[in-house]
Every structure is written in structure tokens, then in C-alpha cells.
Amino acid sequence: MAVFLVWPSEGEVVQSQKKTIMSGQGARINIFPTRMALTTMKSKLKGATRGHSLLKKKSDALTLRFRALLGKLADAKEEMGKEMKNASFSLATAKWAASPLDVSHTIIENVGPTAFEKLKINSDNVAGVELPVFEQLSDTGKQSEQLTGLGKGGEQIRKTRESYSKALKALISIASLQTSFVTLDQVIKITNRRVNAIECIVKPRLERTIAYIQSELDEIDREEFYRLKMIQSKKKIAADKREAELADLGIALPEKELVDTGISANIAAAFSEDAAEEQTEDSLIVF
Amino acid sequence: MAGKLKIKNREGGFLIGVIGDEDTVTGFLLPGVGQVDSKRNKNYFVVSSKTPITEIENAFRAMTTRDDLAVILITQHIAEEIRHLIKDYDKLIPTILEIPSKDHPYDKEKDTVMQKVLRMRGTQ
Numbered sequence: 300m301a302v303f304l305v306w307p308s309e310g311e312v313v314q315s316q317k318k319t320i321m322s323g324q325g326a327r328i329n330i331f332p333t334r335m336a337l338t339t340m341k342s343k344l345k346g347a348t349r350g351h352s353l354l355k356k357k358s359d360a361l362t363l364r365f366r367a368l369l370g371k372l373a374d375a376k377e378e379m380g381k382e383m384k385n386a387s388f389s390l391a392t393a394k395w396a397a398s399p400l401d402v403s404h405t406i407i408e409n410v411g412p413t414a415f416e417k418l419k420i421n422s423d424n425v426a427g428v429e430l431p432v433f434e435q436l437s438d439t440g441k442q443s444e445q446l447t448g449l450g451k452g453g454e455q456i457r458k459t460r461e462s463y464s465k466a467l468k469a470l471i472s473i474a475s476l477q478t479s480f481v482t483l484d485q486v487i488k489i490t491n492r493r494v495n496a497i498e499c500i501v502k503p504r505l506e507r508t509i510a511y512i513q514s515e516l517d518e519i520d521r522e523e524f525y526r527l528k529m530i531q532s533k534k535k536i537a538a539d540k541r542e543a544e545l546a547d548l549g550i551a552l553p554e555k556e557l558v559d560t561g562i563s564a565n566i567a568a569a570f571s572e573d574a575a576e577e578q579t580e581d582s583l584i585v586f
Numbered sequence: 587m588a589g590k591l592k593i594k595n596r597e598g599g600f601l602i603g604v605i606g607d608e609d610t611v612t613g614f615l616l617p618g619v620g621q622v623d624s625k626r627n628k629n630y631f632v633v634s635s636k637t638p639i640t641e642i643e644n645a646f647r648a649m650t651t652r653d654d655l656a657v658i659l660i661t662q663h664i665a666e667e668i669r670h671l672i673k674d675y676d677k678l679i680p681t682i683l684e685i686p687s688k689d690h691p692y693d694k695e696k697d698t699v700m701q702k703v704l705r706m707r708g709t710q
């Protein structure tokens with residue numbers, strides 16, 4: 300079904316739109332008021348309500364996770380300082396032990412074409428959101444072959460390498476936490492925006508549309524009621540007139556009269572049925 | 587980009603980039619994070635006190651646009667120099683991780699991500 304939003308684009312339309320908003324109508328979906336449209340709108344409202352509650356749940360689940368993550372990340376960052384201090388201290392010792400040799404220079408110049416420490420990204424699923432988790436892939440066999448020619452400082456260098464390995468491990472887990480933090484932060488914002496959009500825009504608009512369709516349908520019903528009443532009274536007047544004419548002429552036609560009243564009785568019966576139907580439907584509309 | 591994060595693994599794994607002073611870079615190269623490919627592209631960058639900021643900026647830009655890096659470690663005092671770039675950086679991977687260096691202890695109030703964390707915990 301084609302559904303258009305009553306959002307104005309031209310200046311003139313804005314004016315009329317303003318009027319409708321001021322008269323308490325607000326924006327609604329531009330739709331022809333029929334019973335079918337009413338059903339569609341009602342099911343849409345139901346869908347929106349369900350979507351709203353689901354998104355709200357998702358947002359809650361993410362927020363819960365996010366809170367836990369905040370604490371972990373803050374603590375891990377505090378810890379990182381210690382680990383790094385250890386590592387740089389052991390590097391200083393190694394440099395001192397190998398003093399005539401410039402260890403840093405040798406190491407930096409001897410970087411091979413493939414790294415021994417690499418990462419793999421695994422994903423962790425929280426309420427349908429994928430969070431990256433870094434996993435360390437180390438090639439330990441090659442590590443020990445590296446830098447064997449450093450002589451005196453060899454032992455200390457090995458220790459330094461170990462402490463930096465440890466620091467690296469800690470840093471990688473912090474990196475995972477940090478990435479998850481950033482992702483969750485964004486996803487929570489988006490989810491909350493959606494929740495609010497449904498609550499503050501989509502649902503009120505559907506409700507207004509439903510109210511509009513209902514009021515239009517009621518109006519049609521009232522018109523129908525009035526029309527039937529009019530027909531009834533016109534028929535009655537006509538019947539009365541004919542009766543009077545016949546009475547004037549002194550001719551009594553009981554069968555004819557019966558037929559006449561029969562017709563109006565039919566209309567009356569049809570009308571009362573209609574009214575009853577209307578009532579039941581009204582009660583349905585009100586739930 | 588948010589929410590539409592596609593976690594894709596690379597053949598052969600991701601690298602860890604390092605931007606830091608000589609000691610920090612040396613330390614991390616020891617366990618073997620370093621890699622120099624056939625085009626002489628390095629995944630580490632040594633900053634001395636004489637390195638101009640534009641060069642650090644270039645190194646940072648080059649590293650963040652590479653698709654084989656997952657994490658970039660950057661010492662905090664160098665991060666301070668290029669804070670404007672780090673603040674505007676909005677990609678998820680590679681992740682920028684600020685680390686302490688030997689002469690400059692870690693200050694969480696300066697870390698872009700930690701600022702957010704602290705604000706959300708309400709302890710600032």
C-alpha cells in the first residue's frame with residue numbers, strides 16, 4: 300500500500316501544515332480513511348510497539364556489557380603502566396650489559412621480512428553486535444633464532460624479549476577491550492536513537508493516523524445515519540399524504556397501506572440493524 | 587561505519603604497528619613485531635627528539651591506511667604531538683593504543699579513549 304508522509308516541502312504547504320498542527324492533528328500518514336487502512340495501521344502500530352520493546356532490550360543488554368567493559372578497560376590501562384615499566388627497565392639493563400654495542404640499532408636494522416608476532420581477529424557476539432577480539436599468533440621457533448650474534452648481552456636480551464612479550468600480551472588484550480568499547484559505544488548510540496525515533500515519531504504518527512481514520516469513519520457513519528433518517532421521514536410524509544388523499548376520495552386501500560408501512564418498517568429494521576452493527580464495531584475500535 | 591563492522595581475517599594474520607622512541611620500538615621489535623616488506627615498508631617508526639611533526643603525521647597516516655595492521659601502539663608523548671590526528675581518527679581497525687614510554691609515564695587523562703571512559707564512569 301502506498302503510504303505518504305504529510306511532510307511539507309513548499310512554503311505554502313508549510314502554512315497549511317502549521318494550521319493542522321495547531322488544530323491538534325500533527326503529522327500523520329497520508330492515507331484514505333477506510334476500514335482496511337485502519338486494520339493496516341493497527342497492525343503497523345503493533346509491529347512498531349514490538350520493535351520498540353525488542354530494541355529497548357537490545358540496548359539494555361549492550362549497556363550492561365558496556366558498563367562491565369568500562370571498568371575492565373580502566374583497570375587494564377592502569378596495569379599497563381607497570382608492565383611497561385618492567386619491560387623498559389629490563390631493556391635498559393640489556394643495553395648496559397652490551398654497552399659497547401648499540402643494541403637498539405642492531406635490532407632495528409635487523410628486522411626481517413616477516414613478523415613473528417601477528418594477530419588474528421576473532422569476534423564475540425553481544426546481542427547481535429560483533430565485537431572484535433584480538434588473538435596473538437606467535438612464531439616462537441623463529442624468535443629464538445633471531446639475534447643470536449649479540450654476544451655478551453645475549454642472556455639479558457633474552458630476558459628483555461620475554462618481558463616485552465608479556466607487555467605485548469597485555470597490550471593486545473587492552474586493544475581488544477578498547478576496540479570493543481568503541482564499537483559498543485557507537486552501537487548503543489545508534490540503538491538508542493532508533494528506540495527514541497520509534498517512541499517519539501513513528502508511534503505517535505501511527506496513533507494519529509488511526510485516530511484520524513476512526514474519526515473519519517465515525518463521520519461517515521453519522522452521515523449514513525442521518526441519510527437513513529431523512530429517507531424514513533420523507534417516506535412517512537409521502538405515505539401520510541397519500542393516505543390523506545385516499546381518505547379524501549373516500550377510498551380505503553388497506554393492502555396498499557400495509558405495503559407502505561411494510562417498506563418503512565423494512566427501512567427501520569435495516570436501520571436498527573445498522574445501528575447495532577455500528578455499535579459492535581465501535582466497541583471493537585475502542586478495543 | 588558504526589555497527590556495520592565487518593570482521594575479516596587476513597591471510598597470514600595482522601601486524602602490530604609501533605610508533606615510539608628508539609627504546610620503545612627496540613623493545614617491541616625484540617619479540618618480533620617488526621616487518622619490512624620487499625618495498626621497504628616498515629610497520630614501525632622511530633621518533634627522536636629531532637623528528638619533525640609532519641614526518642610523524644605522515645607515518646601515522648601511512649600506518650592507519652594500511653590494511654594489514656590491526657593495532658598501532660603509540661607512545662603517549664608522541665601521541666600528544668599528533669593529538670589532532672588521533673582525535674579525528676574514527677576507524678575501528680587498526681586500533682590506536684597509547685602506551686607509556688620510559689621517560690614519560692602514562693597519563694590516562696590525556697588518552698583520547700580514556701577521556702571518554704572516565705567521562706562515562708563519572709570520575710573526572
